Amino acid sequence: MDVLSLDLLVVALRLATPVAFVALGELFSERAGIINIGVEGSALAGALIAGIVAHYSGSAWLALAAAVGIGMLLGFIHAIWCVYLRANHVVAGAAVNILVAGLALFLTVLVWDWRGRSASVVSLDPWILVWLLLVLVVVAQVFLFRTRWGLRLRVVGEHPQAADTAGINVYRTRVAYSVLTGALCGLAGAFLVNNLGRFTAGMVGGRGFIGIAAMVVGNYKPIPAFLAAYLFGFVDALQMRLQDVIPSEISMMLPYVLTVIVLAGFLGKANVPAALGKPYIKEQG
Amino acid sequence: MRKLLLVLAVVALAATVAVGHPKIGLILATGGLGDRSFNDMGYWGAEMAAEEIAEQYGVSVDDVLDYVEPREIADYEGYYREFARTGEYDIIVCIGFDHAEPLEFTAPDYPDQKFVIVDDVADADNVASVLFNDQEAAFLCGVVAGMISDTGKAGVLGGMDIPLIRRFVDGFTQGMQWVDADAEVMSRFVGAWNDPTLGMELSREMYRAGADIIYGAAGGSHLGTFVAAEDSADRWAIGTDVDQAWSVPEHSDVIIASGLKRVDLAVYEEIMKVIDGTWEPGVIQYGLATETRTGHGIAFGPWDVSEYIQASYSTASLPNDVVRDVLLKLDEAVQGILDGTIEIEVE
Numbered sequence: 001m002d003v004l005s006l007d008l009l010v011v012a013l014r015l016a017t018p019v020a021f022v023a024l025g026e027l028f029s030e031r032a033g034i035i036n037i038g039v040e041g042s043a044l045a046g047a048l049i050a051g052i053v054a055h056y057s058g059s060a061w062l063a064l065a066a067a068v069g070i071g072m073l074l075g076f077i078h079a080i081w082c083v084y085l086r087a088n089h090v091v092a093g094a095a096v097n098i099l100v101a102g103l104a105l106f107l108t109v110l111v112w113d114w115r116g117r118s119a120s121v122v123s124l125d126p127w128i129l130v131w132l133l134l135v136l137v138v139v140a141q142v143f144l145f146r147t148r149w150g151l152r153l154r155v156v157g158e159h160p161q162a163a164d165t166a167g168i169n170v171y172r173t174r175v176a177y178s179v180l181t182g183a184l185c186g187l188a189g190a191f192l193v194n195n196l197g198r199f200t201a202g203m204v205g206g207r208g209f210i211g212i213a214a215m216v217v218g219n220y221k222p223i224p225a226f227l228a229a230y231l232f233g234f235v236d237a238l239q240m241r242l243q244d245v246i247p248s249e250i251s252m253m254l255p256y257v258l259t260v261i262v263l264a265g266f267l268g269k270a271n272v273p274a275a276l277g278k279p280y281i282k283e284q285g
Numbered sequence: 286m287r288k289l290l291l292v293l294a295v296v297a298l299a300a301t302v303a304v305g306h307p308k309i310g311l312i313l314a315t316g317g318l319g320d321r322s323f324n325d326m327g328y329w330g331a332e333m334a335a336e337e338i339a340e341q342y343g344v345s346v347d348d349v350l351d352y353v354e355p356r357e358i359a360d361y362e363g364y365y366r367e368f369a370r371t372g373e374y375d376i377i378v379c380i381g382f383d384h385a386e387p388l389e390f391t392a393p394d395y396p397d398q399k400f401v402i403v404d405d406v407a408d409a410d411n412v413a414s415v416l417f418n419d420q421e422a423a424f425l426c427g428v429v430a431g432m433i434s435d436t437g438k439a440g441v442l443g444g445m446d447i448p449l450i451r452r453f454v455d456g457f458t459q460g461m462q463w464v465d466a467d468a469e470v471m472s473r474f475v476g477a478w479n480d481p482t483l484g485m486e487l488s489r490e491m492y493r494a495g496a497d498i499i500y501g502a503a504g505g506s507h508l509g510t511f512v513a514a515e516d517s518a519d520r521w522a523i524g525t526d527v528d529q530a531w532s533v534p535e536h537s538d539v540i541i542a543s544g545l546k547r548v549d550l551a552v553y554e555e556i557m558k559v560i561d562g563t564w565e566p567g568v569i570q571y572g573l574a575t576e577t578r579t580g581h582g583i584a585f586g587p588w589d590v591s592e593y594i595q596a597s598y599s600t601a602s603l604p605n606d607v608v609r610d611v612l613l614k615l616d617e618a619v620q621g622i623l624d625g626t627i628e629i630e631v632e
Contacts, residue, residue, distance in 0.1 A: 007493070011486055011489070011490075014486070015482075015483075015486060105319075108319075109319070114319055114321065115317065115318055115319025116317075116319050116320075117319065117505070117508075119535060120535035120536075192482060195482060195485075196481055196482055196485060196508070196509065196512055197512055198481075198508070198512075198535075200479065200481055200505060200508065201479070202477070202479030202480060202481075202505060203479075203480070203481060203482060205477065205479065205480045205482070205483075236483075236486075237486070240473065240486060240487050240490045241490065243472075243473050243474065244471070247446070248446045248473075248474040248476070249446060252474065252476040
């Protein structure tokens with residue numbers, strides 16, 4: 001069998017899409033100074049709510065909107081914890097992950113009387129979301145580096161005091177971009193449900209965390225972050241074909257080995273926002 | 286006053302009766318209930334036994350059956366001790382191969398407590414280990430694939446590359462080649478039991494490489510196989526453990542058959558042996574040839590021709606004469622396995 005073909009690139013794009021949505025989402029939060037490891041749970045929540053809304057309404061579009069909505073809500077809650085209550089960002093994010101993992105089991109029992117899994121639900125062509133992703137990546141790149149709003153966002157993450165002095169509301173900016181992160185995670189979850197045609201509790205399966213890694217590898221820039229996500233998708237697609245050639249234990253390791261290698265190689269020169277993870281306290285400016 | 290005494294007497298009587306009835310402890314695998322497969326079957330078996338016991342003693346099922354769903358393998362030992370320490374349970378049933386090590390370690394501490402483990406051996410004097418010849422059901426599924434495949438190629442989607450799943454791959458391959466010596470079977474492993482997205486992509490991969498039937502042995506991950514089979518009209522899938530045309534009815538049009546593993550009957554059997562006083566520790570190997578016929582079989586087609594070949598809820602559109610031919614071939618395979626003319630080799 002031919003290992004390399006055009007088809008491989010297509011499969012890689014499908015595998016990369018949820019990772020890239022999360023990577024793009026995480027990018028906005030971290031640029032604003034908020035670490036959000038709750039993206040894994042936010043994506044799962046998006047998938048869960050997409051499944052539930054599709055089940056009751058029969059509308060895949062409404063389900064998509066609901067997935068974005070729940071993501072925004074979780075992003076908002078995370079921002080309140082981190083910005084106003086000055087919680088530890090990592091702990092707050094972990095709380096979201098645990099909360100959603102529990103909710104997924106509970107709500108699937110309520111809705112489908114089947115723990116951790118939905119019945120088939122109506123779905124969109126997942127390629128709609130792939131195209132949406134590609135557009136968003138380009139828009140994000142332009143937004144971040146070619147617009148006034150993008151500059152303000154970057155300043156909030158780099159030097160919140162300076163931003164504050166210049167009249168930018170640091171708190172509100174952080175909350176707003178955290179909400180945007182949630183929305184993008186919701187899209188990641190919605191993609192997974194539309195791709196499979198149903199919800200399962202394990203369906204995010206670490207793709208959220210890989211998304212964070214992709215964002216770091218992409219050096220906090222949208223297009224490179226997408227390319228990093230695509231690289232993970234590509235290696236995942238490649239290992240599927242290589243299972244014929246090399247033992248599956250080895251081939252299944254490849255995406256993770258790659259993550260370690262790439263992170264070790266890139267982390268040194270990553271331009272981490274200076275104020276990342278630090279609460280901003282106005283009076284102490 | 287007399288009324289109060291009467292009430293007390295009734296309560297006391299009820300208490301003595303309650304002490305008298307047998308109790309079952311059930312410890313599931315980490316996957317937990319809701320898989321409509323392995324864990325659920327373990328529960329159904331225990332529930333079936335509990336219903337009988339409850340009726341006999343005039344109590345409720347909840348009085349007879351207590352179960353827990355551990356989140357981690359590390360929790361297993363705590364539950365064994367918690368159940369065993371009370372001394373109330375006539376039998377403690379442990380579902381899943383990963384119980385073997387902790388149970389083997391813990392069971393000797395409670396020599397009077399009876400334990401059952403399903404899918405692996407825990408070597409202790411008070412444990413009955415229930416095993417299944419998975420390769421036999423896999424062989425029958427391979428026979429179906431060999432009869433129905435147009436391309437002469439099929440695939441197996443495994444959860445992990447472990448000996449348990451190798452039995453499925455080996456049995457399936459030999460079954461298909463028993464029908465069609467030139468048949469080719471490829472295999473792919475997901476690396477997880479709950480990643481249907483990856484399962485779907487791996488299945489598409491095998492379908493694209495020419496397989497027209499894929500046998501799923503990957504737990505929740507091979508849900509993705511059924512979705513991938515829907516992509517095109519000439520693709521089929523085969524399920525595992527239960528009749529998946531029943532458990533995943535949305536895809537019953539592509540699920541032509543399912544290998545069966547009657548965990549429910551095995552659990553029921555062990556519990557009832559305790560009640561009858563015939564229970565004993567050791568290894569119980571279920572397969573087509575076992576006397577109790579609890580072991581294996583296949584769900585295929587609309588007709589129930591024998592205890593091994595059961596009617597399926599499949600709605601796959603196969604012509605009746607094809608179904609009849611497959612059933613005859615299956616019967617031949619079953620007879621071959623029973624009389625030893627077919628030997629299935631596993632690593």
